Amino acid sequence: MTSTQASPPATTGGPLEPYDHRSVEARRRRRWEEAGTNRADLDHATRPFYNLMMFPYPSAEGLHIGNCYAFTGADAHGRYRRLRGDDVFEPMGFDAFGIHSENYAIKMGEHPALMTRRTIANFREQLKHLGLMFDWDHELSTTDPEYYRWTQWIFLRLFDAGLAEHREGAVNWCPSCLTVLADEQVIDGRCERCESRVEKRFLKQWFLRITAYAQQLLDATAELDWSEKTKVAQRNWIGRSEGANIRFDLEGCAQGEVTVFTTRPDTLFGATFAVVGADHPRLLDFVSPDRAAEVEAWVRALPPADAEPDFSVGIRLGSVAVHPLTGARLPVLAAPYVLGAYGTGVIMAVPGHDERDWHFARAHALPIVEVIAGGDVTNAPYEGSGNMVNSGDLDGTGWQEGKGRVVERLGALGRGEAAVQYRLRDWLISRQRYWGPPIPIIHCPTDGPVRVPDEDLPVVLPEVDEFRPLGTGTSPLAAVEEWVNVPCPKCGKPARRETDVSDTFLDSAWYFLRYPSTEFADVPFDRERTWRWLPVDMYIGGHEHAVLHLLYSRFVMRALFDLGLVPEPEPYRRFRAHGMIIAGGAKMSKTKGNVVNPDGYIERYGADTFRLYLLYLGPYSEGGDWSDNGIRGMARFLDRVWRLAQAPLDDGAGSPAQERRRHRLIAAVDERTAELRYNTAISALIEFSKALEQDLNKQGVLRREDVATLIQLLAPFAPHITDELWERTGHPGSVHDSAYPVHDPELAAVDAAVVVVQVNGTKRGEFKAVAGTPLEELQAVALALPRIQEILGDRTPRRLVVVPDRIVNIVV
RNA sequence: GCGCGGAUGGCGGAACCGGUAGACGCGCGGGACUUAGGAUCCCGUGGGGAGACCCGUCCGAGUUCGAGUCUCGGUCCGCGCACCA
Numbered sequence: 001m002t003s004t005q006a007s008p009p010a011t012t013g014g015p016l017e018p019y020d021h022r023s024v025e026a027r028r029r030r031r032w033e034e035a036g037t038n039r040a041d042l043d044h045a046t047r048p049f050y051n052l053m054m055f056p057y058p059s060a061e062g063l064h065i066g067n068c069y070a071f072t073g074a075d076a077h078g079r080y081r082r083l084r085g086d087d088v089f090e091p092m093g094f095d096a097f098g099i100h101s102e103n104y105a106i107k108m109g110e111h112p113a114l115m116t117r118r119t120i121a122n123f124r125e126q127l128k129h130l131g132l133m134f135d136w137d138h139e140l141s142t143t144d145p146e147y148y149r150w151t152q153w154i155f156l157r158l159f160d161a162g163l164a165e166h167r168e169g170a171v172n173w174c175p176s177c178l179t180v181l182a183d184e185q186v187i188d189g190r191c192e193r194c195e196s197r198v199e200k201r202f203l204k205q206w207f208l209r210i211t212a213y214a215q216q217l218l219d220a221t222a223e224l225d226w227s228e229k230t231k232v233a234q235r236n237w238i239g240r241s242e243g244a245n246i247r248f249d250l251e252g253c254a255q256g257e258v259t260v261f262t263t264r265p266d267t268l269f270g271a272t273f274a275v276v277g278a279d280h281p282r283l284l285d286f287v288s289p290d291r292a293a294e295v296e297a298w299v300r301a302l303p304p305a306d307a308e309p310d311f312s313v314g315i316r317l318g319s320v321a322v323h324p325l326t327g328a329r330l331p332v333l334a335a336p337y338v339l340g341a342y343g344t345g346v347i348m349a350v351p352g353h354d355e356r357d358w359h360f361a362r363a364h365a366l367p368i369v370e371v372i373a374g375g376d377v378t379n380a381p382y383e384g385s386g387n388m389v390n391s392g393d394l395d396g397t398g399w400q401e402g403k404g405r406v407v408e409r410l411g412a413l414g415r416g417e418a419a420v421q422y423r424l425r426d427w428l429i430s431r432q433r434y435w436g437p438p439i440p441i442i443h444c445p446t447d448g449p450v451r452v453p454d455e456d457l458p459v460v461l462p463e464v465d466e467f468r469p470l471g472t473g474t475s476p477l478a479a480v481e482e483w484v485n486v487p488c489p490k491c492g493k494p495a496r497r498e499t500d501v502s503d504t505f506l507d508s509a510w511y512f513l514r515y516p517s518t519e520f521a522d523v524p525f526d527r528e529r530t531w532r533w534l535p536v537d538m539y540i541g542g543h544e545h546a547v548l549h550l551l552y553s554r555f556v557m558r559a560l561f562d563l564g565l566v567p568e569p570e571p572y573r574r575f576r577a578h579g580m581i582i583a584g585g586a587k588m589s590k591t592k593g594n595v596v597n598p599d600g601y602i603e604r605y606g607a608d609t610f611r612l613y614l615l616y617l618g619p620y621s622e623g624g625d626w627s628d629n630g631i632r633g634m635a636r637f638l639d640r641v642w643r644l645a646q647a648p649l650d651d652g653a654g655s656p657a658q659e660r661r662r663h664r665l666i667a668a669v670d671e672r673t674a675e676l677r678y679n680t681a682i683s684a685l686i687e688f689s690k691a692l693e694q695d696l697n698k699q700g701v702l703r704r705e706d707v708a709t710l711i712q713l714l715a716p717f718a719p720h721i722t723d724e725l726w727e728r729t730g731h732p733g734s735v736h737d738s739a740y741p742v743h744d745p746e747l748a749a750v751d752a753a754v755v756v757v758q759v760n761g762t763k764r765g766e767f768k769a770v771a772g773t774p775l776e777e778l779q780a781v782a783l784a785l786p787r788i789q790e791i792l793g794d795r796t797p798r799r800l801v802v803v804p805d806r807i808v809n810i811v812v
Numbered sequence: 813g814c815g816c817g818g819a820u821g822g823c824g825g826a827a828c829c830g831g832u833a834g835a836c837g838c839g840c841g842g843g844a845c846u847u848a849g850g851a852u853c854c855c856g857u858g859g860g861g862a863g864a865c866c867c868g869u870c871c872g873a874g875u876u877c878g879a880g881u882c883u884c885g886g887u888c889c890g891c892g893c894a895c896c897a
Contacts, residue, residue: 236892261896682837
């Protein structure tokens with residue numbers, strides 16, 4: 001303890017200046033801008049730390065709370081790393097191309113180019129008020145020709161590598177957005193944006209062959225330092241399954257043979273019919289001539305695919321599949337329950353041991369045969385384990401072993417082999433829309449699709465008045481004749497430009513490569529910069545992008561790595577997903593009227609309070625429930641910090657207990673901040689501030705060291721007020737350039753313990769002890785407690801369990 | 813259906829390796845200061861009981877000296893995928 005105060009400490013004299021967040025925050029931001037505090041020295045960084053967050057789509061409604069939450073949490077991490085001595089690069093940009101922006105522009109009747117310029121300006125201003133450590137010198141927008149020039153360049157690298165293909169396929173057509181959608185953008189058979197029922201159409205489209213990387217992308221997930229949840233989502237999306245390809249001869253139709261994929265070759269003897277997906281692009285090749293007309297009519301009359309399977313829908317095609325082992329002649333049918341786009345689009349049906357096939361067989365009076373013993377296939381499909389039956393000389397073989405035996409036998413006959421299938425499909429990037437980067441291809445009548453030469457990039461999106469989709473399956477760009485008609489780069493004869501634009505996910509699949517190199521006009525990413533800064537050290541974003549964006553960018557990075565253009569195959573060393581902010585226990589939505597508007601809170605409480613509350617209201621990885629009252633607690637906390645930092649400060653060493661307290665705080669906050677456990681880091685800071693308040697009330701003075709530590713540890717969360725107080729407490733420079741305090745483990749260790757005494761596991765007393773007191777001594781003290789003596793009476797303890805510094809449990 | 817998370821006071825949430833359940837914040841109750849305050853500060857706050865104590869982390873079993881934490885079985889909620897053969 002310091003000596004009791006003989007006289008009141010010197011004070012500043014007048015009343016304490018109240019905390020005015022408006023002037024403080026404006027002043028700090030001005031200072032940062034003047035001093036270039038947030039700029040990273042990209043060429044000389046010795047400890048480069050690339051702190052990336054998912055760039056926003058700049059919606060016209062402006063910054064929403066989810067953006068704020070994502071960025072604040074990521075920014076706190078960047079600021080923490082910086083205080084720990086890293087050279088942190090924290091860039092920001094705008095993902096402004098795409099259907100999202102275009103649909104809104106159409107609704108408002110404003111040209112997307114104009115609208116985007118405005119919404120970006122608005123977003124940028126809002127972001128600046130959040131006190132984020134962005135290096136605005138490296139801002140980018142995907143709609144900028146200087147950016148999408150390189151998006152096109154990336155496409156061409158993939159094209160040259162044989163990873164971009166123009167081919168016909170069944171595509172998802174949204175009749176409302178009037179465009180093709182990627183499989184990933186179809187949710188329960190509906191468009192993810194407008195929820196219209198999606199239709200199947202056959203169009204020639206550009207695909208990126210991500211499936212060529214399926215196995216690599218799958219294998220590499222094991223090495224990633226990502227949230228486990230995200231890795232699992234990626235693995236499930238890639239969806240590897242092992243089984244066999246089996247060839248059946250066909251009779252009575254144009255197609256002479258068909259290959260099917262199955263994960264259960266052991267059930268081959270139970271195959272009683274074959275089914276072709278109703279959406280199979282060459283369905284008619286499986287139909288016998290006399291049935292063609294009827295089947296065609298049937299396909300046309302099919303209702304749109306529903307989320308719920310309907311097994312009563314199906315039709316006989318009149319052709320026959322010959323069983324490769326038994327020679328049995330199996331009927332061939334078509335049904336919508338089989339996917340034309342997965343595997344070969346045709347299956348062998350084993351109704352005895354597959355639930356879907358069983359229901360279909362029942363509905364269409366097809367035979368059901370038991371080939372794995374263990375169930376009763378007349379009443380229900382049996383998908384469990386067992387021995388093979390009705391399988392010729394393989395009867396009695398275990399089903400697992402049977403898989404190999406059947407494949408072996410097929411192999412010997414040249415009728416099949418072991419095979420792997422992935423759920424992952426190639427990435428369809430063609431969009432028949434206006435607001436995107438034109439795909440840099442020229443279609444020539446003689447040379448086919450020809451790439452635009454690199455030196456002709458960018459293929460600038462022409463300015464047109466009519467940007468609405470035509471609905472004909474072609475982009476509005478098709479109407480811009482003077483743009484469309486160009487000579488073929490190869491032969492010089494008249495040719496036409498590709499008029500589709502690319503998917504916005506291609507824009508965001510490489511933006512992290514551009515940030516460090518934004519000032520380079522003639523390369524997409526400078527070699528030296530890229531090798532110094534990539535891969536990203538920490539990536540923080542929403543879990544909604546756990547599959548699409550993360551997988552696409554991993555694919556692009558990997559492809560570029562194989563071309564020797566980037567230093568590593570994986571783009572993001574660490575990834576952490578943040579949770580979601582809800583309000584009143586429910587997702588925010590306009591219809592519910594519970595949307596929290598950030599601007600109002602920043603205006604009223606200041607960005608620091610707002611940031612602090614966002615990070616405090618729940619674990620960052622989980623999100624939390626916003627409460628209008630809750631934020632006031634954080635305002636009180638910062639008011640207290642403000643008062644404390646203006647109190648008289650004492651440069652003395654203070655008491656050992658005070659110093660221990662400070663070191664314990666550093667240890668706790670450091671560890672929790674590093675692990676993104678912000679809510680508990682902040683609660684430790686609040687506790688400490690209350691302890692300092694007690695000191696102040698008692699002694700009228702605070703230790704300068706305590707106040708400085710509080711300010712520094714708080715700086716990643718509340719960057720303005722801490723910087724201001726850092727200056728006011730006499731420190732030169734910005735708090736954000738200071739060195740994070742370091743704790744001494746010995747001092748941070750607990751020195752006094754409260755030892756609980758239990759009798760048979762129930763607490764009966766406690767006593768204080770010096771940390772590290774020998775076990776025998778703890779025992780003795782515990783047994784000597786009067787209360788314990790009383791409870792024990794004349795019973796002798798049967799056993800004593802002693803946990804150092806914690807517990808003595810007396811078992812009688 | 814499959815996969816992954818959860819379930820703790822009036823509310824949001826803490827709790828390291830199994831060791832005082834409920835840190836911290838909100839709300840609420842009481843007090844101080846105020847002309848007044850929905851401002852600020854102090855004290856209290858899981859339930860029951862006058863009390864020693866008893867009960868209490870979704871439910872039911874189990875392991876253990878000791879379980880919010882581990883095991884088994886179940887209920888409910890959230891998220892993702894979903895005719896993937």
